[in-house]
Amino acid sequence: MMRVVFLVVLVGCVVAEPVYKCLSDAIFQRASCSKVRSYMAGTWAEVRRLQLPFPMYGEDDCVVWKVHATAMNENGAEYQLTAESFGIPLMGVSPVVMHVSGNDSDGTCDISMSLDIPKLQIIRHIKNWKITFDDEHQVMVGYVCIDNFVEAEIERGLLYRNMLFMYVQPQLNRIMVNRVRHSLDDIVERLSPEMAGLEEETDAMYKELHKSKCRGF
Numbered sequence: 001m002m003r004v005v006f007l008v009v010l011v012g013c014v015v016a017e018p019v020y021k022c023l024s025d026a027i028f029q030r031a032s033c034s035k036v037r038s039y040m041a042g043t044w045a046e047v048r049r050l051q052l053p054f055p056m057y058g059e060d061d062c063v064v065w066k067v068h069a070t071a072m073n074e075n076g077a078e079y080q081l082t083a084e085s086f087g088i089p090l091m092g093v094s095p096v097v098m099h100v101s102g103n104d105s106d107g108t109c110d111i112s113m114s115l116d117i118p119k120l121q122i123i124r125h126i127k128n129w130k131i132t133f134d135d136e137h138q139v140m141v142g143y144v145c146i147d148n149f150v151e152a153e154i155e156r157g158l159l160y161r162n163m164l165f166m167y168v169q170p171q172l173n174r175i176m177v178n179r180v181r182h183s184l185d186d187i188v189e190r191l192s193p194e195m196a197g198l199e200e201e202t203d204a205m206y207k208e209l210h211k212s213k214c215r216g217f
Contacts, residue, residue, distance in 0.1 A: 016053045017205045018158040019198035022145035027194045030130040033109040036100050037077045039137045041069050044167035047217040048184065048209050053163050056093050056117050061085040062214035065167070067098075076101040081113075092119025134183040138176070140167045141187060158200065164191075166209065168217055177216055184217060 046063040057063055063085050071078040081096040082089070094116035102108030111129040115122065129144045143164045148154050166184060171177045188209045195206035 016146070016161040016163045017050050017199070017203075018148055018150065018153045019145075019160050019162050019195075020157055021198055022160050023143060023162070023191065023194060023198070025130075027191060028130055028141075028143060029132050029190075031132050032104045033100050033102065033111070034104065035133065036111065036131050037072065039133060039140070040077070040079055040098075040100070040131075041067050043067070043170055044140060045170060045214050045217070046165055046167050047212050047214045048166040048188070049213065050162060050164045050205060050208050054117070054120060054122060056115075056120065057083070057085055057090055060213060063090070064170075065096075075103060093117050132187075134180075134187065136179070136183070138169045138171070138180050139183045139187065141165070142167070156200070162195070162198070164209070168214075181217055 044065045044067060046065060052059060063083050065081050065083050067079050067081050069077055070080050077100045079098040079100075081098060083093060083096075084090060097114040099110075099112050099114075101112075102110050110127060111131060112125060112127040113129060115124040115126070117123075126144055126146070129142055131143075132141045133139060141164065143162070145160050145162055148159055148161050150158075166187070168180050168184065171180055192206050192209065195209075196204070199205060
């Protein structure tokens with residue numbers, strides 16, 4: 001029996017947060033591509049996030065991503081990201097492929113991710129991700145702002161959609177857990193005032209970033 005895979009277009013499957021404009025670079029404090037290449041590999045727990053763009057896992061799941069480089073040079077890198085939740089590999093979700101290409105100096109830096117979620121029949125390539133770290137590189141935030149596609153929202157001036165995920169490196173002692181938690185809270189406090197201003201008055205989706213998906217964070 002032939003298995004049919006649909007290439008799902010953007011319309012109808014992304015439910016990320018509708019906003020008036022994207023987060024500013026000054027507030028987000030985007031890391032350079034060279035820094036991303038230096039610190040991306042490893043194990044990252046996805047502890048806080050905005051509403052999921054599609055139901056690839058449960059809204060309250062504590063998801064751990066294992067990231068390893070499959071190719072790297074001074075101008076680019078490729079990573080494979082595999083996910084598990086509560087110690088169990090996510091079923092129906094293929095490894096994510098991430099590319100970090102170009103250079104910051106000449107404006108060619110780009111971070112993109114390719115997703116294949118067979119259980120939802122979704123294939124997606126999303127460009128223009130931004131990543132930032134805390135000072136100790138124990139906290140990582142991934143953010144992307146895409147064009148909105150819902151006409152009713154566009155008519156209200158909500159021209160874009162936000163996706164934002166917060167990750168931490170697993171910690172070995174209570175002191176570091178506390179320091180990382182403070183770093184998470186500091187980043188949320190930095191982002192929240194501007195994010196609140198991007199939403200409609202009736203929304204408060206940015207408050208999701210105060211809620212932990214993993215115990216201790």
